[in-house]
Amino acid sequence: MEMGLEPVEEVVGIDGRFQWEFPPPGGAGSGPRPASAALSVWYIALPLTSAHRGGHSGGGALVGGVDGQERYQNEGTVYPHSGLVEMITYQQRFLPDLSWTYLDLSHVDWEDVRAAIAADPPDVAAFTVYTSTALWAFVVAAEIKRVNPAAVIVFGNDHAGILHQEILTGHYGHRLVDFISTGNNGPFTMLGLLYALRGQLDLKRVPSLAYRENSRVVNQPAPTYPLDRRILPDYALIEDQLERYYDKAFDVWYAHHYDLKRMVTLPLDAGCTWGKRPGRRCKHCSIQGLTPKFARMDSIVPALEKVVGGLGANVYAAGDSTLGFSRAQWGGDIGYLDELAERCAASPVLRDHRFLLAYGLVFEFLQSAKLCQGFVRTWNVGLEAFDPKLLKGDSKGINKGPDRVFEALELASELDYKIYASGILGLPGTTRKNLREEVDSWLSLAETYRDTITTVSVAAPGVIPGSRMYWESFHAHPEVRAAHGEIIPARRLTELYIRANTEVELADVEAAIAEVGRGVIALGQERGHMKFGGYMLGGVDEDEAVERRLLDDICARL
Numbered sequence: 001m002e003m004g005l006e007p008v009e010e011v012v013g014i015d016g017r018f019q020w021e022f023p024p025p026g027g028a029g030s031g032p033r034p035a036s037a038a039l040s041v042w043y044i045a046l047p048l049t050s051a052h053r054g055g056h057s058g059g060g061a062l063v064g065g066v067d068g069q070e071r072y073q074n075e076g077t078v079y080p081h082s083g084l085v086e087m088i089t090y091q092q093r094f095l096p097d098l099s100w101t102y103l104d105l106s107h108v109d110w111e112d113v114r115a116a117i118a119a120d121p122p123d124v125a126a127f128t129v130y131t132s133t134a135l136w137a138f139v140v141a142a143e144i145k146r147v148n149p150a151a152v153i154v155f156g157n158d159h160a161g162i163l164h165q166e167i168l169t170g171h172y173g174h175r176l177v178d179f180i181s182t183g184n185n186g187p188f189t190m191l192g193l194l195y196a197l198r199g200q201l202d203l204k205r206v207p208s209l210a211y212r213e214n215s216r217v218v219n220q221p222a223p224t225y226p227l228d229r230r231i232l233p234d235y236a237l238i239e240d241q242l243e244r245y246y247d248k249a250f251d252v253w254y255a256h257h258y259d260l261k262r263m264v265t266l267p268l269d270a271g272c273t274w275g276k277r278p279g280r281r282c283k284h285c286s287i288q289g290l291t292p293k294f295a296r297m298d299s300i301v302p303a304l305e306k307v308v309g310g311l312g313a314n315v316y317a318a319g320d321s322t323l324g325f326s327r328a329q330w331g332g333d334i335g336y337l338d339e340l341a342e343r344c345a346a347s348p349v350l351r352d353h354r355f356l357l358a359y360g361l362v363f364e365f366l367q368s369a370k371l372c373q374g375f376v377r378t379w380n381v382g383l384e385a386f387d388p389k390l391l392k393g394d395s396k397g398i399n400k401g402p403d404r405v406f407e408a409l410e411l412a413s414e415l416d417y418k419i420y421a422s423g424i425l426g427l428p429g430t431t432r433k434n435l436r437e438e439v440d441s442w443l444s445l446a447e448t449y450r451d452t453i454t455t456v457s458v459a460a461p462g463v464i465p466g467s468r469m470y471w472e473s474f475h476a477h478p479e480v481r482a483a484h485g486e487i488i489p490a491r492r493l494t495e496l497y498i499r500a501n502t503e504v505e506l507a508d509v510e511a512a513i514a515e516v517g518r519g520v521i522a523l524g525q526e527r528g529h530m531k532f533g534g535y536m537l538g539g540v541d542e543d544e545a546v547e548r549r550l551l552d553d554i555c556a557r558l
Helices: 070-074 082-094 110-119 131-147 158-162 164-168 186-197 235-253 297-311 336-346 362-372 402-414 432-448 468-476 478-483 490-501 506-526 542-556
Strands: 040-045 099-104 124-128 152-156 179-181 209-213 216-220 263-266 314-317 356-359 376-384 418-424 453-459 531-533
Touching: 040 082, 082 099, 082 124, 082 186, 082 235, 082 263, 099 235, 110 131, 124 131, 124 186, 131 152, 131 158, 131 542, 152 158, 152 186, 158 164, 158 179, 164 179, 164 209, 164 216, 179 186, 186 209, 235 263, 235 297, 263 297, 297 314, 297 336, 336 362, 362 376, 362 402, 376 402, 402 418, 402 432, 418 432, 432 453, 432 506, 453 506, 468 478, 468 490, 478 490, 490 506, 506 531
Parallel strands: 040 099, 040 124, 124 152, 152 179, 263 314, 314 356, 356 376, 376 418, 418 453, 453 531
Antiparallel strands: 179 209, 209 216
């Protein structure tokens, strides 16, 4: 699979041109180690830029006009980064002689990070890069390169993979970034690259890798390696950081809603049945390179037992439709949830816990809620909008209007589920009248189900690479093409998108989001511990300008 601006259906398979088995011939254990064997590797998760506060799982940006937001000022991050821990898991298994460091900058102050770089900079630094974290990726990469010019910088995840050409040839990227992971083969890309850096594997054998060669960008696209053959991330490797950082954030935000007092992420779902082939992602789901996060039940259940029984953690199933794959929904063809329910009920470790946070559409939840109530604690539902006219025709029936939404929430309340409800204000077709109606619907939902809901998260439609909105805007508006590059001005592009597709402005949408936020926060203070999770698009505050100046200052000293 080659990530790009155009959404494509994902292909799963094994391309024999690349190395998938480790250690490779001539790899570790086959002879004297090369001089470059003792590499130190950092795996770096990034904070949102200051102007993007509230865009991750910890909580929302501060909302004016309401008291009691003290906890929002230090939201932290609840979930460790699954992709990074998966890569660490592979490195620990196949290259145990290499040192590694896992670093989440959402928890560690920049000055402390800078001091750590100065004291002992890494030889290799791998970053997970989203559009909203790209600026900090460049800042940290620049500081590493300043201290250790020989350091190898690797970017991955959807923003970097989609924009690999732009980054590798960009104003910052051409100086700072050496390699980019361009697909959903993270552990094989990273492990293969480490072997290549040790002189034990030809770089051309590394899948899903882009880099510069003779003043041109080389990209080595590969299909997604079947996830039912992959090793699930081992969070015992970072248990010290769970205790030090993530558990504290979980306690602030979610401890009231769960029996187990921490949370980790595992890539679990049953693939996608909306495409031409089950087990693949259709074009709709592949917009952001979403992987069919499928694993064999024989590997899923032991991994869940290790996490729940060993680490005492809940599990966020990072699949796009975990609750969408029961026999009741697909004529008996797909029994993923049925088998998982049976296995959890039979497990002496799992059967006494409702530990899973899973994603599902409204229709999927209505079909699967009773089947899943023995092991699912929270349903993460993407409502998008209450008015179905605001949803695209190919949105796979996310909901059929407010009656269906409230039917699902009534069932959730009856079965003692918790709900994480998310939506978008300012979708195409929005008028001033239905923007008002959407706000009223969100506030009504929050008030009625405050004891069931953990979070109400409402955002403007962020126009970022990988989304269908970006693809359409890129072709429709020269302003988007002019702004396209290694760092995307998401707020400006969202403002343009809303102006072109609605009767309102981004300022109207942000005012509506703030109104929802004030209502949710006030209701949560009264009872139920419900919180608000907004999303700020950036580009409007001085802190972000300071961060850009910081990047330019470091680059000037390279």
